[in-house]
Amino acid sequence: MKRKRFTDEQIIAVLKEHEAGAKTADLARKHGISEATLYNWKAKFGGMEVSEAKRLKALEDENAKLKKLLAEQMLDAAALRELLFKKMVGPAAKRAAAAHLQAKLGLSERRACSIVGADRTMVRYRSRRPSDAELRVRLRELANERRRFGYRRLFILLRREGERSGINRIHRLYREEGLTVRKRRARRKAIGMRAPIPVEAKPNARWSLDFVSDQFANGRRFRILNIVDDVTKECLGAIPDTSISGRRVARELTAIVAWRGKPGSIVSDNGTEFTCNAMLAWCQDNSIAWHFIAPGKPIQNAFVESFNGRMRDELLNETLFFGVAEARSKIAAWVADYNGERPHSSLKYQTPAAYAATFTATGDRLRNPDQLRRSPVAPPAPIGVKPTRTLNAAG
Structure with missing residues (x-):
């Protein structure tokens, strides 16, 4: 700002000389100013005393400050309108908001940071993280x-x-990257009292059986018989077909027992395929205890129900089948991947095959500190069934 040559007091003193009778030309020559300047002084300070001039100066300064504050408030309001629909949560969002105000309204970095409520060092920060x-x-x-x-x-x-x-x-x-998986909520959940069934932690201690249904591209329905080892979580069989009878279930179980070995017990629901005479005779011939869950309580067969949920979520809902042959090949490939590649959360993200490999041929756990440590008793599901209730042949 240009500095004045004359203060207000000096200007009023010059005007007093002019009022006393001094000529305009003589005063201008005496003080080194133009006559026009003298007339401007007279228009502004004519008839005023020094105290009045000081008060006028104070009012002018206060008015200038008020104008500056008003302009700043209006600018802040305009800046806030620019950020009205922007979320300023986190350093990255505040950094982007400050840059937007600087580019849009021409604000300084200090002013933009003040409006956003961010520290200038945070706005100036540049990540040194390597590229991912x-x-x-x-x-x-x-x-x-x-x-x-x-x-x-x-x-x-x-x-x-x-x-x-x-x-x-x-x-x-x-x-x-927006890869979050949308959870599919169950329509209803079974409730009730839970009574655990202790199971020895070794392969073939208990198997679980259940059916899961789907349809082909032409709308025709088909079923899949799933057989799961409750301890190792391995899928021992997933047999798809348009119709699976009790005799077919017995035949598939016989084939699995031939290469896997006999299970200690088998758990299933009360479906007609599991309660028919063919299955009664098969259980009696092979001396295998068969436990039924309570009607309407699928939670008591939790292991295979969980497997059914994973199969439906990862395979059936994601794949279109055009026939039985294609369904068999795709389901077999998925089961192989499930047993050998897919990490299982209940096994501390080991695969079922890798966890089963920690058992010896006699079913004992390998005593290696690097192997997965588990309780000697398997988890309690399926639950709610009396151990004495077995499958007996009808008379």
């Missing part, structure tokens, strides 16, 4: 291949490929 473009691409590829896998299972698959990133970083990239 390749990891993002691979994560998207795995998520597209395993569309129903969450970040924990994808993390296990990346670790198998040699990726050294931690699970927190994988989770962050998983969320940033």
